[in-house]
Amino acid sequence: MNAAEWGRLIIYLGAASAIAATVLFALATKQERWLLWARRAYALAAFSAVASFGILVALCLRSDFQVVYVANFSSSDLPWYYKLSSAWAGQEGSFLLWAFWTALLGLLLIRRLQRYEPLTMAVYSSVLAFLMAILTKQSPFLLYPPSEVPPEGMGLNPLLQNYWMAIHPPTIFIGFASLAIPFSIAIAALLRKDWDGWAQIAMPFVILCWVTLGAGLILGGYWAYVTLGWGGFWGWDPVENSALVPWLVITGLMHGLVVQRNRGGLHRSNLLLALLGAPLFFYGTYMTRSGALAESSVHAFDALAKGALGLVVAMLLTYTVGGLGLWLFRLRSIPAKQTAEGVLSRDLAFSLGIIALVVIAGLTLIGASMPIISLLIAKQSSSVEIRYYHLANAPFAYLMLLLLGLVPFLSWRKVDNTDVFVQRISAPWYATLVIGLVVALVSYFMRLPVAVGVFFLMLLATFTILSNAILVWRLAKRSPMSLGGYLTHVGVGLVLLGAAASTFYEQKTEAVLTNGMTAQMFGFKVSYAGMTHPDEELGKDNAVRLKFESLKGDKGFEARPVYYFDTHNPMQPRRVAEPHIYKHALYDMYIAIGSDGGGVIERMQDPGKTLPIRRGETKKMGDYTIHFKSFQIQGAMGAADMSIGAVLDVEYKGRKTELVPIAVFGKGWKPAKLPGGGEVAIFADEINANERAVILHFFGMPGQTTMPDHVIVPVEVKVKPLINLVWLGTIIMMLGGGIAMRRRFAELQQEQQQPSTAPVAAGKQPKARTKPAPGVTGGH
Amino acid sequence: MKKAYLFAMGFIALGLFIAGSAMIQTIVPYVSVAQARQSSGKVQVKGKLVAGSLKMDAVQRETRFTIEDAQGDRLPVVHPKLAQGNVEQATEIVAIGQMQGGVFIAEKILYKCPSKYQGKQMQEYQESSQ
Numbered sequence: 071m072n073a074a075e076w077g078r079l080i081i082y083l084g085a086a087s088a089i090a091a092t093v094l095f096a097l098a099t100k101q102e103r104w105l106l107w108a109r110r111a112y113a114l115a116a117f118s119a120v121a122s123f124g125i126l127v128a129l130c131l132r133s134d135f136q137v138v139y140v141a142n143f144s145s146s147d148l149p150w151y152y153k154l155s156s157a158w159a160g161q162e163g164s165f166l167l168w169a170f171w172t173a174l175l176g177l178l179l180i181r182r183l184q185r186y187e188p189l190t191m192a193v194y195s196s197v198l199a200f201l202m203a204i205l206t207k208q209s210p211f212l213l214y215p216p217s218e219v220p221p222e223g224m225g226l227n228p229l230l231q232n233y234w235m236a237i238h239p240p241t242i243f244i245g246f247a248s249l250a251i252p253f254s255i256a257i258a259a260l261l262r263k264d265w266d267g268w269a270q271i272a273m274p275f276v277i278l279c280w281v282t283l284g285a286g287l288i289l290g291g292y293w294a295y296v297t298l299g300w301g302g303f304w305g306w307d308p309v310e311n312s313a314l315v316p317w318l319v320i321t322g323l324m325h326g327l328v329v330q331r332n333r334g335g336l337h338r339s340n341l342l343l344a345l346l347g348a349p350l351f352f353y354g355t356y357m358t359r360s361g362a363l364a365e366s367s368v369h370a371f372d373a374l375a376k377g378a379l380g381l382v383v384a385m386l387l388t389y390t391v392g393g394l395g396l397w398l399f400r401l402r403s404i405p406a407k408q409t410a411e412g413v414l415s416r417d418l419a420f421s422l423g424i425i426a427l428v429v430i431a432g433l434t435l436i437g438a439s440m441p442i443i444s445l446l447i448a449k450q451s452s453s454v455e456i457r458y459y460h461l462a463n464a465p466f467a468y469l470m471l472l473l474l475g476l477v478p479f480l481s482w483r484k485v486d487n488t489d490v491f492v493q494r495i496s497a498p499w500y501a502t503l504v505i506g507l508v509v510a511l512v513s514y515f516m517r518l519p520v521a522v523g524v525f526f527l528m529l530l531a532t533f534t535i536l537s538n539a540i541l542v543w544r545l546a547k548r549s550p551m552s553l554g555g556y557l558t559h560v561g562v563g564l565v566l567l568g569a570a571a572s573t574f575y576e577q578k579t580e581a582v583l584t585n586g587m588t589a590q591m592f593g594f595k596v597s598y599a600g601m602t603h604p605d606e607e608l609g610k611d612n613a614v615r616l617k618f619e620s621l622k623g624d625k626g627f628e629a630r631p632v633y634y635f636d637t638h639n640p641m642q643p644r645r646v647a648e649p650h651i652y653k654h655a656l657y658d659m660y661i662a663i664g665s666d667g668g669g670v671i672e673r674m675q676d677p678g679k680t681l682p683i684r685r686g687e688t689k690k691m692g693d694y695t696i697h698f699k700s701f702q703i704q705g706a707m708g709a710a711d712m713s714i715g716a717v718l719d720v721e722y723k724g725r726k727t728e729l730v731p732i733a734v735f736g737k738g739w740k741p742a743k744l745p746g747g748g749e750v751a752i753f754a755d756e757i758n759a760n761e762r763a764v765i766l767h768f769f770g771m772p773g774q775t776t777m778p779d780h781v782i783v784p785v786e787v788k789v790k791p792l793i794n795l796v797w798l799g800t801i802i803m804m805l806g807g808g809i810a811m812r813r814r815f816a817e818l819q820q821e822q823q824q825p826s827t828a829p830v831a832a833g834k835q836p837k838a839r840t841k842p843a844p845g846v847t848g849g850h
Numbered sequence: 851m852k853k854a855y856l857f858a859m860g861f862i863a864l865g866l867f868i869a870g871s872a873m874i875q876t877i878v879p880y881v882s883v884a885q886a887r888q889s890s891g892k893v894q895v896k897g898k899l900v901a902g903s904l905k906m907d908a909v910q911r912e913t914r915f916t917i918e919d920a921q922g923d924r925l926p927v928v929h930p931k932l933a934q935g936n937v938e939q940a941t942e943i944v945a946i947g948q949m950q951g952g953v954f955i956a957e958k959i960l961y962k963c964p965s966k967y968q969g970k971q972m973q974e975y976q977e978s979s980q
Binding site for chain 2: 444
């Protein structure tokens with residue numbers, strides 16, 4: 071038996087043992103003697119998931135093309151790290167990656183559960199069972215019959231051949247897998263009717279989920295930004311939304327748990343949010359991988375095999391109905407306690423913030439599901455424009471940012487001394503107003519287009535940044551472990567400020583460059599300076615060199631965007647435009663090879679002697695007298711063959727001839743032979759529609775011997791102000807999340823080591839060491 | 851406290867109202883060619899590219915083509931930009947825009963070329979927008 075056959079077998083073993091673990095853990099809730107066997111079954115299931123993933127990785131690294139999956143997503147010329155990433159580039163591989171992390175996280179979880187172990191692990195094992203079962207139906211280990219084994223694989227999509235894309239999926243799938251943890255613990259809590267103990271265990275895992283899912287989203291965005299050449303890091307497409315929505319819900323849960331641990335409230339909503347995270351991702355999985363959107367939406371994975379899809383649906387229904395059903399069934403016995411004692415209180419601010427997050431998640435979900443919803447309601451499928459997400463979410467984003475700015479100065483229960491509160495908040499508040507006024511004036515005098523809504527968002531984001539930065543500064547000395555949340559909020563403010571500025575204040579210029587021609591773009595003189603490998607074809611490693619010389623006398627630079635057609639599959643060449651990103655402290659200059667003007671960089675020898683001419687004009691060039699009579703457009707064919715000719719009357723030594731040099735769209739040109747030797751040509755991108763003019767290029771005329779390069783390069787430059795704030799903000803967010811996670815894991819460990827002193831009902835009284843709000847608490 | 855709750859409720863209600871009107875403003879229905887001809891607002895039409903109909907007009911800087919929907923109805927489309935890359939190989943085109951005097955003016959077109967790659971949507975569809 072070869073490795074792939076072992077892999078297939080191990081997946082069956084994994085599915086069977088995960089089912090066994092589910093049953094045994096369930097039995098262990100009644101009789102403890104089953105617990106040991108349940109753990110063994112789980113260990114076997116986890117081993118199977120890890121081993122089968124290891125086998126797939128090995129097959130990819132070995133370029134074993136008898137395996138269909140490997141042949142589809144890899145090729146032998148790839149470096150080892152891209153062979154590795156082909157292990158999760160496809161549908162089957164990504165499910166296996168999901169199962170892999172689920173299995174490993176279970177091993178981390180099981181050690182922290184204590185009395186929660188049997189119930190939680192029964193639920194958690196069932197998730198692993200579903201994933202392994204899906205993999206039996208959609209196996210990555212299918213083999214070609216020996217006679218059909220391809221000699222070479224199809225290769226990894228060049229867009230995925232990127233450092234960031236190699237680490238994005240492994241990161242985000244930790245997040246997806248960990249969504250099952252709060253879900254499982256919440257189910258156990260509902261069955262045990264233990265309304266506080268679960269929060270203690272779930273807390274650090276919820277932050278783990280938040281950090282990994284968040285980091286995965288960021289890496290994906292960064293990849294899109296540096297690779298795709300369309301200039302954005304977020305496009306609100308279903309694949310992105312299906313990760314964003316659970317992340318927002320988990321963010322809400324994380325904050326709800328803080329309230330519950332400190333004030334003993336929000337029991338109902340916390341359980342609900344814990345139960346929503348995983349099913350929302352299952353729903354996203356269904357939406358993006360079922361082809362459910364294929365009829366109406368353009369963005370989706372290829373459809374899963376029918377059996378596998380059936381299991382995804384079963385998974386979605388089981389956990390949605392099971393979770394919500396149990397929650398509703400228990401709802402009346404879950405305590406509901408109002409903890410806020412004043413309008414100015416953290417309690418109320420947290421609640422409103424959670425509502426804002428959940429509403430944003432909900433509106434995003436509705437937008438993404440519109441093709442399905444509209445089909446059900448109106449029998450006609452519709453989708454929303456990207457604008458919807460901006461417009462609909464804006465009020466709640468404002469609310470959230472305002473709260474984020476206020477929270478550092480609020481105390482639990484209520485603010486005792488309103489005057490002190492007002493005094494403390496005035497510094498960031500007035501600073502924000504001053505900054506806002508300056509920006510408004512600058513925008514006015516520079517005649518920048520100002521959208522009021524965007525401006526307002528940026529103002530609130532600034533307020534959030536300042537308020538939280540002040541608190542981080544104070545806490546850094548006193549209790550650095552407790553500043554995670556505030557640090558994260560500084561990051562959130564920075565991300566939203568940077569995103570708003572770079573999206574809505576973006577400026578764009580396009581130009582078509584040829585040899586010897588320069589264009590002025592954003593204070594630079596731009597010229598084409600050859601290819602990095604002039605003797606080679608266009609390709610991934612052959613960049614276009616564009617010289618950017620500063621008009622202000624500053625230092626210039628050379629941009630090296632890449633543009634080529636991926637011909638791994640010769641039948642379907644694919645345009646790839648990797649941008650060059652020129653980093654400045656205040657903005658990014660995003661330089662990409664555009665494609666208006668034919669879609670191809672055309673190369674030939676020599677621009678020759680050039681003569682711009684309008685229709686109807688008569689001009690002289692050497693011994694030739696040329697009259698440009700008319701255009702001759704042959705457009706009835708496909709784009710590949712579409713051509714434009716310039717009909718010329720050429721007089722040479724008393725003899726008249728009609729010549730028609732032709733530019734063939736996207737392909738090149740057909741020069742016309744000049745009487746007396748030499749040729750004349752026109753190029754598609756130089757045809758000026760408004761002026762009805764062309765530029766004639768003369769080659770091989772007397773006295774012209776050498777033939778230098780002639781290149782036509784359509785360049786697109788975008789200036790994205792303050793985009794660095796997005797990246798800075800994401801780093802700060804993750805740092806803050808990391809600090810919070812460390813703190814909560816340490817707390818859990820401490821509490822579990824001293825079970826007698828750790829109160830189960832953590833919410834009875836606020837603990838002194840959690841979330842101090844300096845300056846407001848402590849009787850100021 | 852009561853006032854604060856009422857205020858919060860009011861704000862949320864207002865936010866949801868704004869979200870609802872955003873939905874109404876931005877929703878773009880997928881329609882058949884026959885429906886597109888009757889429509890007055892922005893719609894999206896999906897269909898196959900009629901063989902030989904694609905014309906890239908470099909002088910007018912626009913792309914013209916005809917699509918045929920599942921019912922076999924044909925619709926001439928004008929995309930006021932030279933579309934990029936390999937549109938001629940498109941197996942499926944989605945045109946987003948509105949009717950203007952018998953012609954569909956597409957501010958944005960999405961086209962899917964047969965792909966050997968599975969995976970993310972970016973590989974599946976290419977986009978050309980004004």
